[in-house]
Amino acid sequence: MENVKTIKGVDGETWIKFKELAAKKRMRMGDLFGSIIREYEKISDDFWEEILSGERRISDEEAKEMLRAVKELRKEKGFRI
Numbered sequence: 181m182e183n184v185k186t187i188k189g190v191d192g193e194t195w196i197k198f199k200e201l202a203a204k205k206r207m208r209m210g211d212l213f214g215s216i217i218r219e220y221e222k223i224s225d226d227f228w229e230e231i232l233s234g235e236r237r238i239s240d241e242e243a244k245e246m247l248r249a250v251k252e253l254r255k256e257k258g259f260r261i
Contacts, residue, residue, distance in 0.1 A: 190198075202212040238246070 198212070199209065202209045205212060207215070
């Protein structure tokens, strides 16, 4: 017997669409769910790799100047410190 898990908060319409998608792909729902998770992780990892290792948009000095400017702006009335 397989170990059954539940997902809380899934509305009926979403559940039906998920079942239909699994049927279209001729996959068990658990296998489809695993496939979706792996694809999401890959996309997320690729996104952060690009952000963290990609081309710099501004120099370190420009970034420091922006931080100084933000600190000065926040001192003005109406902004929290």
